[in-house]
Amino acid sequence: MQITPPGDARPAFEFDIRYIREIVDRQFGPGTGDALIPSGKVVVLNKAPDLDRMDEIILDGEVAGAVRFDIVHGNRFLLKPLSAKILAPLISKSWVIVDDGALDPIRNRKASTLAVGVLQCDPGIRPGxxxxxxxxxRRPVSVGVAKMSAEEMLRPGAKGTAVKTRWVVANEAHEPRDTDVTWDDVLIANSEVLERRVSEAKAFISRVVSDNPLPIAVSYSGGKDSLATLLLVLEAGIRP
Structure with a gap:
């Protein structure tokens, strides 16, 4: 799985999950937040570079979308193919239905949705x-950014780009994974990778200490990064 560098990932806490659900419900309609993140689902957030705050939302080993803050709209949920598949059966806001003639250009050439191909849409859609x-x-085709209002898309004789495509959604059903997964299960599944990373980190720390005969100190703020660093130093047999 590819996540956006630098890979500053962390577990999503319960208040994170509640807030994400609220954002998704507000944008795409009641019930979509719970559909995206059912009770018991393990969720990881990855802080990604952006003009302001953006966190990728990782579900079932895949980036399902992101929550991005902008000064005009506040926090917004950005769809990706996985979230599109999950939300499609329930979505009641921010949807556009296209005719059959638009499917091939969108799916095979990542074309944008043109106004001439729009059959129906949520009347509340605004540019952006x-x-x-x-x-x-009502099967998902693509996700993107509206370039017209709903009124403009449906105006007789309308031309131009209605929705600029960001991602094309593969024409296959979403197979939800088991929600009864705990963080203990996650640690066990990733134990080999974690152990390898720990060994590499301790070897690096020992090498730096050996190459630099100076007093040893660990800058400690009490946050997760400095705590992990301190524990690695101690496990390497070094007493700062």
Whole structure:
């Protein structure tokens, strides 16, 4: 799985999950937040570079979307293919339905959705909104950014880009994974990788100490990064 560098990931706490659900419900309709993150789901947040704050949301080993802050709209949820598949059956806001003629250009050439191909849409869509594009069977086709209001998209004879495509959604069903997974299960599943990283870190610390015969100190703030560093130093047999 690829996450955006530098890879500053952390577990999502209960208040994080509640807030993400609230944002998703506000943008895409009631019930979509719980559909995206069911009770008991393990969620990881990865802080990603942006003009302001942005956190990728990782579910089932895949980046499902992101929460990004901007000064105009506040925190917004950015759809990705996984979240599009999960939300499509329930979405009641920020949706666009296109005719069959638009499917091939979007799916195979990542074309944007043109106004001429829009059959129906949520009447509340405004330019800049994150939008889920659906086919006539309400299956997800793509996700993107609205370039027109709903009124402009549906105006007779409308031309131009209605939704600029950000991601194309593969034409296959979403298979939800087991929600009865704990953080202990996550640690066990990743134990080999974690042990390798710990060994590499301790070897690096020992090498730095050996190459630099100076007094040893660990800058400690009480946060997770400095605590992890202190524990690694101690496990390497070094007393700062």
């Amino acid at each position: 909104d994150d939008v889920l594009v659906l086919d006539k069977g």
